[in-house]
Every structure is written in C-alpha cells, then in structure tokens.
Amino acid sequence: MRSLSKVTGFLVCLALAVTWLSGCDEPQPERAASGASPSGQPARGAELQDPPEVVSDHGVLRTTVVVERRKVWVGDRRLWALTYNGRYMPPTLRVQPGDRVELTLVNRVGAKWQGVTTDTNLHTHGLHVSPRQPADDIFISIKPGTTYHYSYQLPRDITPGTYWYHSHIDMYSAAQVAGGESGLIIVDGLRKYLPPSLRNVTEHVIALKDDQIQGDAIKINPLSIQAKTNRTVNGQQNPVIHIRPGETQLWRLANIGANIYYKLHLKGSTFHVIAQDGYPVHRVYSADTLIISAAARYDVLVQGGPAGTAQLETQPFYTGPAGNSFPQVNLAAVVTGGPPTVPARIPSIFGPLVDLTSAKIAGRKTMVYTEKNDPDRFYINGKLYDPNRVDFVSRLNTVEEWTVRNDTQEDHSFHVHTNQFQVMSLNGKAVDPAYAWHETVNILRGQQLVLRIRFADFTGRTVLHCHLLNHEDKGMMSVLDIVDGR
Structure with missing residues (x-):
C-alpha cells in the first residue's frame, strides 16, 4: 500500500478553518421520546431530518471532509464515533452530470482506537470516475495529521441517482464504516x-x-x-x-x-x-x-x-x-395526515433502455466465492486479497461477460468499482434488461449470476469484492486492472 502525506502546516490549517466555518459541530437533535411501544420497540422519535447538503455551483463542488473521533449523537445516545465533519450523519454531496468535485480530506484521527489503524482514505461508491490518483484510488493510505486533495471529473452521461462515500482502507473498511465514516452522494437528473x-x-x-x-x-x-x-x-x-x-x-x-x-x-x-x-x-x-x-x-x-x-x-x-x-x-x-390529494399516476416507462444482450463479447471471466471452514478467511477463486497482485485484466472499450458463483452456505454481495454492470441471468433464468443494471447485487448461497460489463472511459487498477465489509477485509476482494484497449 502506498503511503501519502500530501501537505501539512498552512494547507491543513486552511482546510480546518474552512470546515469549522461551515459548522462541523454535531447538532444536538431532540431525543427520541422515552419509553417503548407495546411491541417493545423504541417509541417514535423526532421528525426526520434530511442531512445537510453541499451543492455544486457553476459546475464545481468544493468541500472539505475532516475525519476525526468525536462524541456525537448516534440515534438517541451520545457515543464516541468516527465522524465526517463532526457528524455521524455527514453532509450529502449533491452534483450534476459533468461536474467536477474537488474534495479535501483531512485526517485528524489520533491514536489507534480499538486496535484499528489511524490511516484512512475515501471511496466514491458507484460513481463512474477514474480509479487513478487523484480520483477514486482506493489503494492509497492517508496518514493522521495529513491532508489529501481528491479531484473527480464526472462524465456528462453519468447516470443520475443515489451514491455514497466511505472509507476503503485495506483490512479496516468494516471498522471505519461501522464507526461512522459514510455519507451520501446524489447525482441530480432523475426528475427529468x-x-x-x-x-x-x-x-x-x-x-x-x-x-x-x-x-x-x-x-x-x-x-x-x-x-x-x-x-x-x-x-x-x-x-x-x-x-x-x-x-x-x-x-x-x-x-x-x-x-x-x-x-x-x-x-x-x-x-x-x-x-x-x-x-x-x-x-x-x-x-x-x-x-x-x-x-x-x-x-x-x-x-x-x-x-x-x-x-x-x-x-x-x-x-x-x-x-x-x-x-x-x-x-x-x-x-x-393533513389535506388529502388525488394520487398521481405512477409512470410505467422511466429511463432509457440500455441493453448489452447483442453486444460483442471480448472476453469471459469466472469469479467464485468460497469459504474453507475458517471464520476469518473468505476467498475469490481460492485466493485471499493481495493489493500487489492483479487478479483480472480487462480492456477499455470492450464488453465482457462474467459468471459470479456463490459456492458458500451464506449470502454474499458482488460490487465492482468504476463501471456498472447489466445482470443477464440468475441461475440460468434471463433477467429483464428494463431493470437489470447495478453495481452492488446480492447473490444468495448456491446461486450463479451472469453479468456483462462495458469498460468505458477510464483505465487503471481497481477492485471488485463482497460488500459485506467483514468479508472484504478478510480476503474476499480481487484486483482488476483496466488497460488501454488499443
């Protein structure tokens, strides 16, 4: 893993000043009502609060994200957590297709906490952006007391919808996400x-x-x-x-x-x-x-x-x-409650139909999830994750067909970085292309999934893995290198 210590001193102070001026203190929401419902569930709490938003302006979203351990409101309790900008539920980043995102990550985590590394990084989950520095390179490690500047260029044809951002540090992703390091990204455009x-x-x-x-x-x-x-x-x-x-x-x-x-x-x-x-x-x-x-x-x-x-x-x-x-x-x-209204008609046809059924297939790959009676080891094609080993190579501007098989006795999910995929069939049964596109999909025990991926726009090393992060951290991840197709 590469270690990065981009800047200290003046830039760190500047980034922190920007963050504090934007108000990173965790607000203290109204506590949930005391007591419990007859079913034993907690009584209902305060009105739902949507997270604050950081919105792009004139094609650019600029923001600073400070990672630190703080005691904040989590549900109806104040707990020590790993926070973004002093919040357990951090700001939503809201962008438009074609925008540029300039994000400064400041690592203020001090000593190890519960044995977890103080290093961190940030992954923009699902976004079709470059896997290379300074964009969505999950192989980097940002040391405590340092700052890293991410820059992402969103394609104009990026699909609108809901995405998210979170830590993707090797072997401790589960710990850091569970501790609070996660927030939402919205790419506008669904309403059209x-x-x-x-x-x-x-x-x-x-x-x-x-x-x-x-x-x-x-x-x-x-x-x-x-x-x-x-x-x-x-x-x-x-x-x-x-x-x-x-x-x-x-x-x-x-x-x-x-x-x-x-x-x-x-x-x-x-x-x-x-x-x-x-x-x-x-x-x-x-x-x-x-x-x-x-x-x-x-x-x-x-x-x-x-x-x-x-x-x-x-x-x-x-x-x-x-x-x-x-x-x-x-x-x-x-x-x-309140004044009733006549229910609107729900549309039947929505976004454009994109279908790789007739696409020319440049290659076929098989990926198999296995476990070997060891609760601390999870395998892809019989191998544990190694960031220094390339497991799959794919070429830019081609379409490949992948078979993903779950040969374990529990469900796993499949997630691939950089590009979304179309699910073609599940256990041999064709999936309707009208709603077959994903980048994270659950695979039940014993199931076999066939999917097709178009590798577009970006080259570089990236990963695919089970997104139960305990499983990823314990080996269920592979390195994919997307190379120039020429």
Missing part, C-alpha cells in the same frame, strides 16, 4: 424522467446506518455481524416521516452501513422503484418489500394511504447456515 405532475415532489433521504455499542462508544473492532445492532435512519432513532393522503414522495433508500441487510417493508404501501444503485430503470417496478444488502440503494416513489401511522420496518432476514439471522426492527414511523 418523471411526468410534469411529479417533478416537484417532496424528497427524503432514508440513509440506513447501524451501530454496535460498547460502553459509551460505537464498537468497531472486532465486529460480529450477528451481534445485537442498533439501526438508525439519517442517524436518528425511529424518526417520524410525514406524508399526506394520496401524496407522492421520492425516497432515496441507501444502506450505508458495513455489514447487515435490510428487508424493508411499509405496511399498506408499495415501493415504486425508479432507480437502483445510481441507475434509472427503464420500466418502473413495484415491490411490497425490498432486500437492501450492504451498499445497495433504491430510489423509490411512495404514496400516502389513509390517515394513520404505519411503521417503516426491516423484516426478519436469514442469510444461510453459515450466515446470519437478522430480527424485525422498526426504523421510522410514517404518519399520514
């Missing part, structure tokens, strides 16, 4: 595909973050995926979301935690999916429940029903004999 009557709908971020508690701190190491876990929405404990009867809202659902699954359900309502993993679907589809693995995102339309209160919940979910069993948990109280 909506009918005029829906282009001004209320929008909410529903960022799902979870924490395990050890004393007055978030536990970050060692982490057990099965351990009791507290779940928050936008860093709040069981907040209230208001909607009018018949009203349509746009919710950006994002699992930005380290390891656990959500099986989302809202009684009496339907999720109308318009984008997934930062990619607009061609045909809108509806679901009563959505399984959201770690790192996955869904942009959905939700419509208010009759007046009353319903729980946005995660239902019980089982990931297999070698995996984990997650309980039912109430996440937010959705209160429907």
